[in-house]
Amino acid sequence: MSTTESVPPDAETITAAQVRHVAKLARLALSEPELETMRVQLSRILGHVASLDALDVADVPPTSHAVPLDAALREDVVRDSLPRRELLAAAPATEAGAFAVPKVLEGDA
Amino acid sequence: MSAAEITGLGVVALAEKVQRGELRAVEVAQAFLDRIAHLDAGVGAFLHVDGEGALAHAAGVDRLAPEARRALPLAGVPVAIKDNLCTRGVPTTCASKILAGWVPPYDAHAVERLRAAGATLVGKTNMDEFAMGSSNENSAFWPVRNPWDRTRAPGGSSGGSAAATAAAFAAASLGSDTGGSVRQPGAFCGVAAIKPTYGRISRYGLIAFASSLDQIGPFARTTRDAARVLGVIAGHDPRDATSVAREVPDYEAECGQPLAGMRIGVVREALGEGVEPAVRAAIEAALEVYRALGCAIVDVALPHAHHAVATYYLIAPAECSSNLARFDGMRFGLRSPGADLAETYGRTRAEGFGPEVKRRIMLGTYALSAGYYDAFYVKAQKARTLIARDYDAAFATCDAVLTPTSPTVAFALGEKTSDPLAMYLADIFTLPPSLAGLPAANVACGFSPEGLPIGLQLVTRAFDEPGLVRLADGYERASGFAGRRPADPAKGKG
Secondary structure (H helix, E strand, O other), X not given: XXXXXXXXXXXXXXXXXXXXXXXXXXXXXXXXXXXXXXXXXXXXXXXXXXXXXXXXXXXOOOOOOOOOOOOOOOOOOOOOXXXXXXXXXXXXXXXXXXEOOOOOOOOOO | OOHHHHHOOOHHHHHHHHHOOOOOHHHHHHHHHXXXXXXXXXXXXXXXXXXXXXXXHHHHHHHOOHHHHHOOOOOOOEEEEEOOEOEOOEOOOOOOHHHOOOOOOOOOHHHHHHHHOOXXXXXXXOOOHHHOOOOOOOOXXXXXXXXXXXXXXXXXXXXXXXXXXXXXXXXXXXXEEOOOOOHHHHHHHOOEEEEOOOOOEOOOOEOOOOOOOOEEEEEEOOHHHHHHHHHHHOEOOOOOOOOOOOOOOOHHHHOOOOOOOOEEEEOHHHHOOOOOHHHHHHHHHHHHHHHHOOOEEEEOOOOOHHHHHHHHHHHHHHHHHHHHHHOOXXXXXXXXXXXXXXXXXXXXXXXXXXXXXXXXXXXXXXXXXXXXXXXHHHHHHHHHHHXXXXXXXXXXXXXXXXXXXXXXXXXXXXXXXOOHHHHHHOOOOOHHHHHHOOOEEEEEEEEOOOOOEEEEEEXXXXXXXXXXXXXXXXXXXXXXXXXXXXOOOOOOOO
């Protein structure tokens, strides 16, 4: 539980092309300087994360939730939903009682 | 009773006076609202103060028949709410530009419970954007100043809530804790803070950061006061599938109970290198207090705990990158139009999110992307298993594990902002119990030579909040550190 772990010299690094690809996957339009800062910072963080390679976890099951969970079942009953007017009040754009969004599909479909 | 006397009272004392009709809820609300209006400009704890709503709800409590009012455990008690908990009709922003001005159409479960228990909700508190940070400097609006020294950070991410309680802007507050965001600001601001077991409190209406780790937790100036709030907000809620259907014990009844025979586990490495000398000395003194109260002090080992930072900073960003996909500018919040849908998404998110949120989304997206999923995410989930097993083994010989909450006292504003990894490494003591889903508390245990609060962290078995409260409260009664308050900040902007 030491608080002074340093980044190993052979830190996992991430390339400019990888950062650009990840930004695209994450739908973040980052500027060139932001991409470069991100590359340096992510490399450093991933370098620290690489310390997990020292663990032998071949026979260890993964934990997705710390507290064991059963499937949560409930009666299938009809309940009121929130009023449409209130939900649409927070939308950036609405039209005819619906969310107005940029065109998703090309053509007239 | 003067306004200064009223705002000096804690949760249990205020509720009792309002229940008995010795104080009116409106008078209590006004005293706290006036204090916020006069002094919060120097702290920056609130993003939104809801004076009108607070006074209207308090007036409703005052109108109740005396017997109905007496049944309210938080009658007239002013509570501040972290700005990632939805409040119907009151802006909720997660301290992010992407949600600026958003007004939720519903209350979070914990907020509903507080209102029903008679609490007066005074406002929404500042935080690190989307609860990502350890200093509150990641707020898109302004940083919070530590009421004990306004050049220092209040901790994070629930820094506004911790500062609001420390400065007596509210008798209690709610925060959320994913990797220490209730406990660490509790330590930096010298207030009691409880992160309950994962599943103990419904997350319905808590805007998600990392869903397998997020828990709501209360702050108050004493553990007994925090236990009262915990008892109100804990319990099953079918709207959160991870909320646990388990009876809620009487936490407050644990206060004042003897500690003799309880076993405190100490991790020796947690008092070693990297821990500030004043923090180490305070923890060692606290162990003496426990010994004098009849507790046995035993050594325990958490051999995988030093992997917690690496584990957490894969799991939490992975979950965050998925959860924050919903902020796409379509149904709520900011939209920054582009030439097509993809460009609109990209611009909206680039303009709406701050640097730390972007960094975590990027890290999480990378860890979940093709080719890296097993090497990073699954590996971290396996490390998480090992960290949880360490606690199982430790609890065979002890009832609670005690460490510092933070290796240092509150650091200076600006000190760590340029180095994200250094900021992450300071979470070393709060991350392991979060990954294991265990209940944990911060308890004020002294002051550094420069007068800054020091906190100890107690961790107990899953759902052993009663043991946690008993140990925290027993220490507070014996040591006298809890409930101390900083001098009032000067009026006006700091």
